[in-house]
Amino acid sequence: MLIKILGSGCAKCNRLEQLTREAVAELGLCAEFEHVRDMEQILAYPVMTTPALVVDEEVKVAGRIPSKDELLGWLQGSG
Template sequence: MKIEILGSGCAKCNKTKKFVEEAVAQAGVDAEIVKVENMDDIIAYGVLITPAVVIDGDVKIVGRVPKVDEVIEWITQ
């Protein structure tokens, strides 16, 4: 599983990455977590507001920090 955190490195983007890492650890899922900061790559997903989370190419959330429970739900389905 590949999880991408889209964002420039702002506080919300860093918090999103932290929450995703916590969710992966709690769920015991094997996942590659990648921080994407290049705006061209972010826009390629159709994302104009960060932070955003992409799981295996599927945009899950845009413009807000997800809760750890939300991320666990996405990665365990």
């Protein structure tokens, strides 16, 4: 599973990455993380605001930090 956090590295982006890592660990999944900070790369995805979460090239959320339950649901469906 490839998980991308799209964003400049702001506090919200870092929080999204932290929560996602916690959810992956809780589910016992194997995942590779990539924090995409380059604006040209971010614009390749259909997102208007960051932070954004991309799981296996599918945008799961953009512009907000999801709840842990949302993260767990998305990751279980992708694992």
